[in-house]
Amino acid sequence: MSLESVRAFFAEKAPEISVIESQMSSATVALAAEAYGVEPARIAKTLSLRIGDRIILIVAAGTSRMDNKKVKALFGGKPKMLGLEEVAEITGHEIGGVCPFGLKTPLPVYCDVSLKAFDIVVPAAGSTHSAVKITPARMAELTSAEWVDVCELRPAEATST
Numbered sequence: 350m351s352l353e354s355v356r357a358f359f360a361e362k363a364p365e366i367s368v369i370e371s372q373m374s375s376a377t378v379a380l381a382a383e384a385y386g387v388e389p390a391r392i393a394k395t396l397s398l399r400i401g402d403r404i405i406l407i408v409a410a411g412t413s414r415m416d417n418k419k420v421k422a423l424f425g426g427k428p429k430m431l432g433l434e435e436v437a438e439i440t441g442h443e444i445g446g447v448c449p450f451g452l453k454t455p456l457p458v459y460c461d462v463s464l465k466a467f468d469i470v471v472p473a474a475g476s477t478h479s480a481v482k483i484t485p486a487r488m489a490e491l492t493s494a495e496w497v498d499v500c501e502l503r504p505a506e507a508t509s510t
Contacts (some may be wrong), residue, residue, distance in 0.1 A: 354451030376445030
């Protein structure tokens with residue numbers, strides 16, 4: 350169901366963007382980088398968070414790490430990752446396929462500035478075997494995302510473009 354909702358999203362809003370599928374699992378950043386032939390930092394991971402009574406999605410570069418202090422300062426509360434069942438119930442996407450496209454429930458989407466280091470990023474597309482290649486600006490535009498600075502690149506994993 351989730352992959353179909355993402356395909357429908359792109360068919361309606363951006364028919365020029367195709368969902369790509371892989372025989373390999375892309376459920377983690379490392380697996381996705383291998384499956385789609387890109388460096389791990391280019392994988393756009395989607396974090397599903399509860400902050401107080403709000404649920405938000407933050408899309409960030411694959412090798413970045415959420416900075417809890419920055420998130421708390423910006424959103425006014427301590428972030429807590431959603432549980433597996435909650436993620437699927439709220440977003441309509443299973444863990445490993447969560448993305449800001451084709452959501453079951455409309456949610457606020459935020460794109461971390463870590464994505465701006467890349468011309469093309471590769472977010473999941475609703476399943477553990479699907480993704481899209483998209484510019485960070487187009488992803489933000491299509492999801493009505495706001496740009497935020499809430500992550501840091503992990504120095505040991507930071508890579509150049």
